[in-house]
Amino acid sequence: xxxxxxxxxxxxxxxxxxxxxFFIISMVIAFYALKVYHATGQKLAQYFGFxxxxxxxxxxxxxxxxxxxxxxxxxxICQLANLSSVATVDAIGTYAYMLLMISGFVVLLFVxxxxxxxxTLWIILLTSIIAIMLSKNSLYTxxxxxxxxxxxxxxxxVENYLKNKQLLTLTVALAFIFLWFGTFHFLISVDHELxxxxxxxxxxxxxxxxxxxxxxxxx
Amino acid sequence: MSGKxxxxxxxxxxLEFIRDKNGKAKPTHIMYKxxxxxxxxxxxxxxxxxKKFIVEHKDKNERRTYSITEKGYKFxxxxxxxxxxxxSYDLN
Numbered sequence: 001x002x003x004x005x006x007x008x009x010x011x012x013x014x015x016x017x018x019x020x021x022f023f024i025i026s027m028v029i030a031f032y033a034l035k036v037y038h039a040t041g042q043k044l045a046q047y048f049g050f051x052x053x054x055x056x057x058x059x060x061x062x063x064x065x066x067x068x069x070x071x072x073x074x075x076x077i078c079q080l081a082n083l084s085s086v087a088t089v090d091a092i093g094t095y096a097y098m099l100l101m102i103s104g105f106v107v108l109l110f111v112x113x114x115x116x117x118x119x120t121l122w123i124i125l126l127t128s129i130i131a132i133m134l135s136k137n138s139l140y141t142x143x144x145x146x147x148x149x150x151x152x153x154x155x156x157x158v159e160n161y162l163k164n165k166q167l168l169t170l171t172v173a174l175a176f177i178f179l180w181f182g183t184f185h186f187l188i189s190v191d192h193e194l195x196x197x198x199x200x201x202x203x204x205x206x207x208x209x210x211x212x213x214x215x216x217x218x219x
Numbered sequence: 220m221s222g223k224x225x226x227x228x229x230x231x232x233x234l235e236f237i238r239d240k241n242g243k244a245k246p247t248h249i250m251y252k253x254x255x256x257x258x259x260x261x262x263x264x265x266x267x268x269x270k271k272f273i274v275e276h277k278d279k280n281e282r283r284t285y286s287i288t289e290k291g292y293k294f295x296x297x298x299x300x301x302x303x304x305x306x307s308y309d310l311n
Binding site: 042 | 298300301305
């Protein structure tokens with residue numbers, strides 16, 4: 001069930017570092033967006049901040065859960081009695097990760113739709129959560145939904161770049177294209193371990209782009 | 220666009236105008252440049268004074284001028300960054 005079981009052995013541990021990096025960048029963006037909201041009263045900035053806060057929380061849970069599962073497997077691999085506790089940590093961590101991340105993506109999708117109807121947000125969120133929870137392969141459904149949502153979000157930012165051709169908008173468009181492409185690789189990594197690594201590298205590229213954008217904004 | 224944002228935009232417009240006037244401007248000039256009524260102008264100036272973004276000066280004829288403070292410059296810089304952030308993610 002866990003994302004860690006999709007990873008090749010040599011990549012175990014590195015993914016935790018990647019996820020902590022994604023967590024830090026997401027937190028920075030979330031808090032800055034909320035600061036912008038407090039200063040300007042711009043409602044979309046508030047939603048955007050909450051969206052990234054959920055994404056950051058998801059990465060934190062994922063990295064902690066992966067670390068715990070990895071360390072338990074490492075130290076107690078031969079103790080069958082402990083396998084149930086590993087499975088519990090794995091299940092709780094994975095479900096918390098999926099629910100937080102999909103909620104974050106739904107909020108970001110809602111921001112990109114620029115709808116002023118909160119019902120739009122709730123209907124997408126509820127159907128997504130129900131679909132993930134009732135699915136026979138929750139992780140696969142989660143990555144499938146995430147890929148679809150990120151495709152629409154990336155499309156929105158590409159349109160924003162075409163409307164306003166600046167380095168600032170280009171970095172954001174590229175970041176979400178990388179993020180979408182990375183999530184798509186996680187989707188196919190359910191069957192092929194190497195795509196799990198590629199997914200992390202693409203996500204890393206996405207967050208580097210977000211970091212570059214952050215630098216350009218603050219310059 | 221929310222009311223609060225309109226207000227912050229007008230405040231930054233006033234500060235930019237004062238900055239571009241070598242950091243010091245008369246209220247009538249600010250009023251025309253910011254396209255505000257007299258009442259609105261003094262409402263904004265009051266807020267800018269309270270936030271210590273500007274300071275008021277009076278000459279011997281009691282004519283007032285306003286100059287931008289370090290805090291005002293810092294606000295303008297922060298506001299420019301926020302506008303860049305909002306534009307990047309299309310949050311306007």
